[in-house]
Amino acid sequence: MGGKKAADADPARSLALLWGSHSKPGRSGLTVRSIVLAAIELADANGLEAVSMRQVADRLEVGTMSLYTHVPGKTELTDLMIDTAFGELYADVDAPSGQPGGWRGALEFIAARNWDLYRRHPWMLHIVGGRPVLGPNATLKYEAELRPLDGIGLSDVEMDSVLALILTHVEGTARLQANMAQTQQDTGMTDAEWWVSNAPLLDKVVDASRFPVASRVGQSAGEEYQAASSPTHALTFGLARILDGVADLIAGRERP
Amino acid sequence: MGGKKAADADPARSLALLWGSHSKPGRSGLTVRSIVLAAIELADANGLEAVSMRQVADRLEVGTMSLYTHVPGKTELTDLMIDTAFGELYADVDAPSGQPGGWRGALEFIAARNWDLYRRHPWMLHIVGGRPVLGPNATLKYEAELRPLDGIGLSDVEMDSVLALILTHVEGTARLQANMAQTQQDTGMTDAEWWVSNAPLLDKVVDASRFPVASRVGQSAGEEYQAASSPTHALTFGLARILDGVADLIAGRERP
DNA sequence: GACCGTACCGTACATCGTACGGCTCGGTTA
């Protein structure tokens, strides 16, 4: 980097870019949209760190600096990538509300959709987003995910809190999943392989007398998952607990 | 980077480094420990991206490449940073179990301790850790945090799952907190300032007819937090729901 | 046919992790 991490000093510029109408391509066919799509393809295929201005430009067969005509900088590009990816989620705004099982079914659907999104685009988890993106698709997502929580006895702030809780949980377990997959690919070693190769080493170094519970539970979990942890199990187990807790909250609101 | 992100092809090397006894300093006083401490100081003060081999070496008044005599590479260094930071948590292994309020009080204590840790060392949230660190302090932490869950009717795997759920939640909300603080510092703009400067822009672009619930709830939450979200509120609200859900699980185990 | 704004892009700079090869010591042996 040249200097600081300036972030965008001008939020209006970002907003205009996010909500702005599609501009006409210039003489080399370059568009904001084409740049964003190329960046997403790169990130999907090779991970976020493969998305450099040079790589994106190469893919578009264009000079590196030409990108800066359409996009102020890389942070704005990643913002655009995120909002564009969110666009895949809800073609029908009322899809979550239409799920069977009331609010609980809807939240399970929302969790699953977000989980799938992170599976398709793991790079979304590695972007350090200062503030929320506030693009059109992010707003649509917010609307779609709030609707099934409307009118079931929660206050506005509680609706937002419940949704945030679910999304934080999904994001956390998805991050675990993505990191494990990434590492598996980098090292060329399966988690199971890693586990069996590290278990004896660990046993030698962790004595069961000093760490009785940890060694017992770690052993059980390790055998259960054939790894240090299981993201999918963490997702469903955690979601079940959270939804039970939310049910308690709603029941409390119903009978005050 | 020169080539790939090789990660550590040899896990045994990392383990030896983590559990290895302290080595004697050479003729310039350089030690694994001194390197790790310098790196942590840098990260605490200036963020994770300020931790470069050159910066660490400069702080120790030593040539850059001298670090590689003691530490195989940067990934191993960050592993060591993490395990060292974990060492701050539980001087007394039985501290969590000693909390009032049974398992629930203990879990609240654990959540708070981890939250504080991330406040002190926000860089821990930005390290992309492929696999868990498995150092001595990480193991101690695992033991200390599992003990209050032992013997209350949960299976081994359930104990691990409950703990992971709590920790994922804390990490998620702490990441939110850290990102917001970071951005606030980078842009020199308070979240409140950002909110009041973006609210009118957003109103102009998000029409309440297309996004009725989102605009209403977003407005309420924004006014409540004077920001897009409130990490501390998310922490306590989410923790309460989760603990309620865990209570349900335990109750179900008690009366089958 | 002249002009001009905009799209495009080549070069340069500071920064990164680390491979490689050389230097300089402290301690052991002949």
Add this chain to the structure above:
DNA sequence: TAACCGAGCCGTACGATGTACGGTACGGTC
């Protein structure tokens, strides 16, 4: 004492990165 050797230390170099800056070349309007 002299020779030697391994380990600690480090200077240089390479290929990356984001982007500031200044230049080129083109499409559309008079």
